[in-house]
Each structure stands twice: as structure tokens, then as C-alpha cells.
Amino acid sequence: MWLSNSSCEEVVVSAWGSGSEIGVEGDILRKVEKRVKELGQWEKDVFGNVKSELSRLRKEIAKEERIAMGDKNTRYFHSCATKRFRKNSMEGIRDEGGVWRTSQEDIGEVMVNYYKSLYTSTDRRVSTGILDFVSTLIDEEMNESLCREFEASEVASALQQMAPLEEPSPDGMPPLFYQHFWSTVNNDVTSPILSWLNSEGLNGLIKKAELQGEIHGYSLCRRGPKLTHLLFADDSFIFCKATMEECDNVLEILKKYEEASGQKMNRSKTSLFFSKAIPEEVKHEIKAALGVPEILHYEKYLGLPSLLGRGKKESFDYIKEKVWRKLQGWEAKLLSQVGREVLIKAVIQAIPTYTMRCFKLLASLCNEIEALIKRFWWGQRGDRRKVHWVKWEEMTKSKTIGGMGFQDLAMFNDSLLAKQAWRLLNNKTSLFYKVFKARFFPNSSLLEAADSRMGSYAWKSILRGRDIIQRGAIWRVGSGEKINIWQQLWLPRKHPTIPLICPLESFENHTVDSLIDPSTRTWNEQLVDGLFVEEDAMLIKKIPFSRNVAEDTLYWPYSTSGNYTCKFGYRFFKEEEELQLNAQTPPICHKHVWKEVWQMQAPPKIKKIFFGEHARMYFQQNMH
Incomplete structure (x- = not known):
């Protein structure tokens, strides 16, 4: 234009x-x-x-x-939004043995192995006589051209x-x-670009300094990987010893980087963090040299608290304040109940999501946030009280069984933490796994890891997610060596029950591989029939084996892919809660009725009339 x-x-x-x-x-x-x-x-x-x-x-x-x-x-808008995602997604791939692999790690491994075998020579012996007739394609001039600096x-x-x-x-x-x-x-443009391309950038400068012993990184423990720096979108962490010598080396690295890239360190947005053992005089000397302040206790970095002490509630109070400010910006009387529903689901309940991915929020904080949401939903303003016609537990139920589909924040928090635990179980090449493995469970797997008084709050939160994975995930039998027959879930049921009961005390610590005939790679049917009831024995004997011995893996039975997602994790928690609170789930006809209500071709406010009538009946039933 x-x-x-x-x-x-x-x-x-x-x-x-x-x-x-x-x-x-x-x-x-x-x-x-x-x-x-x-x-x-x-x-x-x-x-x-x-x-x-x-x-x-x-x-x-x-x-x-x-x-x-x-x-x-409508389904139309959802299909438009998800069409590209569905087109570009890969649910699984078959390996050389014909086994269907669905996890991201397995898919990547199959692809890497395929191209390795495709481009790897099976016999590397080459006759020297043949090479005499092969002309050199990359001569000295071409090699010099490829190695020269950018122009x-x-x-x-x-x-x-x-x-x-x-x-x-x-x-x-x-x-x-x-x-x-x-x-x-x-x-003006070419000069800084060439300086950047012909240098190794900040990453290369830091690595060079580490190799030359100019800076020393930091490790959470002796066995853990040593970190010198972490680079985010436009933020960086640099780790070094708290000495003036290393701080001067860091300043020199930043100076070189600034000259080459044109970017400068923003000292107003930069802060220092010292370990507890650093003397105060050393801290003051370093702060004066760098010209940046020390990080404060309740400051945030990338939207999360930088430090977490004993006052967990104070550290996360900013979430409640943010929810309160957002609700104050909307007068309840100016919004219909449909508008309030959209605001709560799309805006308010999304505010704590980022923090809940990393930390377990206190139950009291979740209750206080939900109290704000409830008052807003029922139109309460200021100190003027209004009747809450339906319990919040009913409101958080799915719309298909008479609820409004609002999130139970504590359960949603657990579903997000379980996702982090799932990552640790399945992505063992990530830096996240390497650091936490070395620090918190060096001699065991995540599933056997124990809580520790010295563990960080982030680690304790991940353990909470780990426990939830153990409640809902099922083991897929490979070799059977990792799966305890009586203490873990491994029978392929859609809704896993409690672990099996061992009929023999001497068999309590046995693993599934003891039920497999190693010579034929089949079930020992006589042993299976003798240990289990008929229904369980039939299920076990139907479990197939791959041709080659595979590793035992966990899968999530509530999703079609077998991978854990927050959506299916939250659904699992709600169904589990319903089974605990009620002797039986609502009749099928009720689900059918509510499905018809929410899908009928009518304005949303008309649909809310049905929910209002449901709320009135619920109130009358609980008053008598």
C-alpha cells in the first residue's frame, strides 16, 4: 500500500x-x-x-x-480451526517389525533408524584401485569458497x-x-548481519569461555549436567562462580556480543541471584560491578515466581488479584448469563493455567478464586448477597449430565502437573529429564522416586502429577520385567480397577515376565489359569507379544492415541469423582436429554432456561 x-x-x-x-x-x-x-x-x-x-x-x-x-x-468453527492441525498430525507409524508405534519418542526413533539403515553402508571395504578412477569433486578452490566468511x-x-x-x-x-x-x-543493515553470521553468537562465545576455563557453570548436584547458560526467546540465564574474575569475563562476553549483534543488555530488566553461601560483601562488590540489582523474593520471571519460600500463598496471591481485577472490569449486570459463561471459561479460568503447569496451588487459594467466580456468575455485586441456586460441585460437572462445564481448579491443576510427569516418563533426552533425574531420582525411575525434605516445590508438584499417572495409566506388556503383577495396573481394561489380589504370599513380588515362557515368547497358560480368576486369565492370554523383546511402557487408556493429555486427564478425575460420590452414574436417558438441549438450534439464552429449571428443581430437592 x-x-x-x-x-x-x-x-x-x-x-x-x-x-x-x-x-x-x-x-x-x-x-x-x-x-x-x-x-x-x-x-x-x-x-x-x-x-x-x-x-x-x-x-x-x-x-x-x-x-x-x-x-x-458450532462444529463448523471448530472444524475450521482444527483442520490444519489434523492434516499435519501423525498418530503413529509401523517399525521394521510391523509393530505400531504411537509415542512421539518411538515415532522419532523409527524414522531415524529407517534413514540410518537407508544411508548406511553394510560393507565399508573399498578397493583402493576403484578410488583411483574417481575424480575429486570438491577441489581446493571450492572448499576455500565454502569455508570463507559471508559477504x-x-x-x-x-x-x-x-x-x-x-x-x-x-x-x-x-x-x-x-x-x-x-x-x-x-x-546500515548489512554490517551487523555480517558481524553476527561470521561470529558464533552469544551461545558460541559462552561455550568458548567455558572450554578455556574462563567461566564455570552450575549443577544442581554432582551427577547432574553442568549449565553455563539457558537461552529463551529474548531472555537469557548465565551461570558462573560468584567471583569478580568470572563476572568480568561475563561482561567481556556480553560486550563482544553487543558489538557484533547490535543488541544491548537491558540493565533495568536484568537481575542477579546468589546462592545462600555467598557473603554479603561479595554480593555488594558484584552488584556494583555489574550495575544490576539482586532479585527480590516475590518478583516474577517469565510470569512465574522467581523464588518460593515457606509463604506459598503469598507467592501465588498475584493470581487471585489478577482474577479480581479482570472481574471488576466487567459489570455483571451488563452481561447476560451466556456472556458471563464465556468470560469465565475463556478468560478467567485461563489466568492461572500457566502457573498451574509448574506448581500445585494451595487448596485455599483455589477456593478463593472459585468464590470470586461463583459470585460473578450469580450476579453478586459488592456486599449484596445473592442466592447460589446450585452447588459449585454441580456446576463443574459436564454439560451432558446437567452441569455447566466450569473447571474445578484443583483438579485442572492436577491434570496439568500430570502432563509434566508424563513428559519425564517419555522424553528422556530432554534437559528437563536429565537435570531432574540426576537431582531427584538418580538410582530409580520416576515411578519409584520418593519425596524428600530437600526437594523443591516444583519437584513436589511433579510428584503429585506422578501419583495421578499411576492411578490412571496402564502398563503395556513388553518384556514384563518392570511390571509388578499385583501392585500395578496392566490388564487392558478401559476403566482399570484396583490392582489384583495375590493368592500366594510367596508370589507377591513377582513381575509379569515370570508369567511368560521365554523360549516361545507366549503366556504360560497353566500358570496364568492357576493364579487368576477366569475373567482375568482370559484377558491376560489375549495380550499379544511383539516378535522382538520390547520395553514395558505406560499408556493412557482414556485417549485414542494412548498418550496422556490434560483434556483426558481432567475427564478421568471428574469420572473418578462421580464414581466416588454416587453409587451409579446418571441414567443414559439423562445424558441423552442434556445432549439434545445443548445441541438444539436455539439461541443460547433459551438453552439456559432449561438449566435454570434444572437449578430450581435441584434447590427444591435439597431444601426438603
């Missing part, structure tokens, strides 16, 4: 050339940022408020779609190969801007 106006190039050339005050090499990003603001003002003067006009047109289009499809959460012409060539209107870079400019005005911005 800009290029359609004849004055655009004149504005760009004038704006770019007027920045002598920031012409230092490496400040290219600040220069671009300033020019973007100037061009933005020019755009408003020439074209008006384009974003506002586009927003208005999008709203009109969305309104027409709602009129055509109905003002409801400005290569930067320009790469830029011209980019799609002009692809997603803008962090500076807000698409490739089209640089392609069109390359003659104007060339020198």
Missing part, C-alpha cells in the same frame, strides 16, 4: 538519512524502530487509520458469518529470495520494505 504512493520513497530516504544521532554500527534495530514510528505517522497522514478501518471490516464480516452460521459455538552480496541475494509479504520481523517491517529500499538501508 505504501509503495502505491509516489511520496513514499522520498519519505523513507529522508527519514533514514536523518538519523546521524544513532548512526553507530550495531544500533540498527533502534534506528529501524525510530523510522518505523516516523513512517507510521506518515501513513496516518496519507491513508488515515488503516488498522481501525480493517478492524471495522473484519467485524462486519464476522457479523455476517454469525448471521449465516448461527450465534453459537554483503550473499546477504542481498538471500533478501531477494524472501517472499515479499511474509510475516514481518520483530522490527515490524516485511521483507518487501528492505527489498524495495535496499540501496538506502544496505550499509
Whole structure:
């Protein structure tokens, strides 16, 4: 759009050339940022408020779609949103032995092994006479060309190969801007890019310093991996000894990186963390040298508390405050009950999700947040009390059995923590696994790991998730060596019951492999029939074996893929709760009725009339 106006190039050339005050090499990003603001003002003067006009047109289009499809959460909109995901997902793959593999780790291993076997020679013996007739393809000149440093012409060539209107870079400019005005911005852009490409970047500088003994990383324990740095999107952790020598080395690394990349350390957003054994005078000396403060107890990093002491509630109180502020911004009287439902599910209950992925929130905090949600749902404002016609436990039930589908925060918290435990069980190549394995369960698996007084709160939270995995997951029999017959769940039932009862005291600690004939790789049917009741024996003898001995693995029986997900984990908790509270689940006819209610072609407020009537009947039943 800009290029359609004849004055655009004149504005760009004038704006770019007027920045002598920031012409230092490496400040290219600040220069671009300033020019973007100037061009933005020019755009408003020439074209008006384009974003506002586009927003208005999008709203009109969305309104027409709602009129055509109905003002409801339809299957049509979900199918549009998930079509690309379904198209790009891979549920499983068969290995060389014909075994169907579904876990991400197994799929990756099958693919790697396939291409290894495809491109690996089975016989590496080569006759020297044959090589005499093979000409050298990569000569000295070509090798020198491949090893030389990048040049400005290569930067320009790469830029011209980019799609002009692809997603803008962090500076807000698409490739089209640089392609069109390359003659104007060339020198300013090319210099920092070449400096970056021809250096190893911050990662390489830190690794080099580590190899030369200039900095020493940190390890949680003697057996654990030593970390010198962790790099996030635009944040970094650097670990070193609390000495002036190493701090000076870190400053030198950052200085080199700043000169090469044009990026600078933001000291106002940088902080230091010291271990408990560091003397106060050393802390003051280092803080003065680096010019940054020490991290405070209740500060947050990447949205999470930096430190967790004994006051867990105080550390997480910011979640309750954030929920309260969000609810105060919406007057309950201005929203219909349908609007309140959407706000609660899409906004309010999503606020604590990020924190609940890493930590177990206190039950009292969850209750206080739910109290705020309940008051908002029933239209209570200020100190004026209103009747809550239905218990919150009923509201958190699925809509198919008469609830509203609100989240039970404590259960949802557990389902998220179980996902972290599942990652530790299935992704053993990650840094997450290597660090926690060395620190908390070096001589056992996660399933046998014990709680420790010295364990961090994050570790205790993961153990909570681990216990939930043990309650719901089932072992898939491979070799049978890891599975205790009587203490673990391994019979392929959709809804696992309690572990089996051992009829012989001498057989209590036996594993499943003792039921398998090693010579034939089949079940010892005589032993199975003698130890188990008929129903269980039939189930066991139907469990197949692979041709080769495989490892025992856990799978989640409530999902089609066998992988644990938060959705199916939460559903498992709710079903488990229902079975504990009620002797039997609601009759099938009730589920059918509620399904018809929520799927009928009617405005949402009409559907809420049925729920209101259900609430009135529930209140009358519990009053008598």
C-alpha cells in the first residue's frame, strides 16, 4: 500500500538519512524502530487509520458469518480451526517389525533408524584401485569458497529470495520494505548481519569461555549436567562462580556480543541471584560491578515466581488479584448469563493455567478464586448477597449430565502437573529429564522416586502429577520385567480397577515376565489359569507379544492415541469423582436429554432456561 504512493520513497530516504544521532554500527534495530514510528505517522497522514478501518471490516464480516452460521459455538468453527492441525498430525507409524508405534519418542526413533539403515553402508571395504578412477569433486578452490566468511552480496541475494509479504520481523517491517529500499538501508543493515553470521553468537562465545576455563557453570548436584547458560526467546540465564574474575569475563562476553549483534543488555530488566553461601560483601562488590540489582523474593520471571519460600500463598496471591481485577472490569449486570459463561471459561479460568503447569496451588487459594467466580456468575455485586441456586460441585460437572462445564481448579491443576510427569516418563533426552533425574531420582525411575525434605516445590508438584499417572495409566506388556503383577495396573481394561489380589504370599513380588515362557515368547497358560480368576486369565492370554523383546511402557487408556493429555486427564478425575460420590452414574436417558438441549438450534439464552429449571428443581430437592 505504501509503495502505491509516489511520496513514499522520498519519505523513507529522508527519514533514514536523518538519523546521524544513532548512526553507530550495531544500533540498527533502534534506528529501524525510530523510522518505523516516523513512517507510521506518515501513513496516518496519507491513508488515515488503516488498522481501525480493517478492524471495522473484519467485524462486519464476522457479523455476517454469525448471521449465516448461527450465534453459537458450532462444529463448523471448530472444524475450521482444527483442520490444519489434523492434516499435519501423525498418530503413529509401523517399525521394521510391523509393530505400531504411537509415542512421539518411538515415532522419532523409527524414522531415524529407517534413514540410518537407508544411508548406511553394510560393507565399508573399498578397493583402493576403484578410488583411483574417481575424480575429486570438491577441489581446493571450492572448499576455500565454502569455508570463507559471508559477504554483503550473499546477504542481498538471500533478501531477494524472501517472499515479499511474509510475516514481518520483530522490527515490524516485511521483507518487501528492505527489498524495495535496499540501496538506502544496505550499509546500515548489512554490517551487523555480517558481524553476527561470521561470529558464533552469544551461545558460541559462552561455550568458548567455558572450554578455556574462563567461566564455570552450575549443577544442581554432582551427577547432574553442568549449565553455563539457558537461552529463551529474548531472555537469557548465565551461570558462573560468584567471583569478580568470572563476572568480568561475563561482561567481556556480553560486550563482544553487543558489538557484533547490535543488541544491548537491558540493565533495568536484568537481575542477579546468589546462592545462600555467598557473603554479603561479595554480593555488594558484584552488584556494583555489574550495575544490576539482586532479585527480590516475590518478583516474577517469565510470569512465574522467581523464588518460593515457606509463604506459598503469598507467592501465588498475584493470581487471585489478577482474577479480581479482570472481574471488576466487567459489570455483571451488563452481561447476560451466556456472556458471563464465556468470560469465565475463556478468560478467567485461563489466568492461572500457566502457573498451574509448574506448581500445585494451595487448596485455599483455589477456593478463593472459585468464590470470586461463583459470585460473578450469580450476579453478586459488592456486599449484596445473592442466592447460589446450585452447588459449585454441580456446576463443574459436564454439560451432558446437567452441569455447566466450569473447571474445578484443583483438579485442572492436577491434570496439568500430570502432563509434566508424563513428559519425564517419555522424553528422556530432554534437559528437563536429565537435570531432574540426576537431582531427584538418580538410582530409580520416576515411578519409584520418593519425596524428600530437600526437594523443591516444583519437584513436589511433579510428584503429585506422578501419583495421578499411576492411578490412571496402564502398563503395556513388553518384556514384563518392570511390571509388578499385583501392585500395578496392566490388564487392558478401559476403566482399570484396583490392582489384583495375590493368592500366594510367596508370589507377591513377582513381575509379569515370570508369567511368560521365554523360549516361545507366549503366556504360560497353566500358570496364568492357576493364579487368576477366569475373567482375568482370559484377558491376560489375549495380550499379544511383539516378535522382538520390547520395553514395558505406560499408556493412557482414556485417549485414542494412548498418550496422556490434560483434556483426558481432567475427564478421568471428574469420572473418578462421580464414581466416588454416587453409587451409579446418571441414567443414559439423562445424558441423552442434556445432549439434545445443548445441541438444539436455539439461541443460547433459551438453552439456559432449561438449566435454570434444572437449578430450581435441584434447590427444591435439597431444601426438603
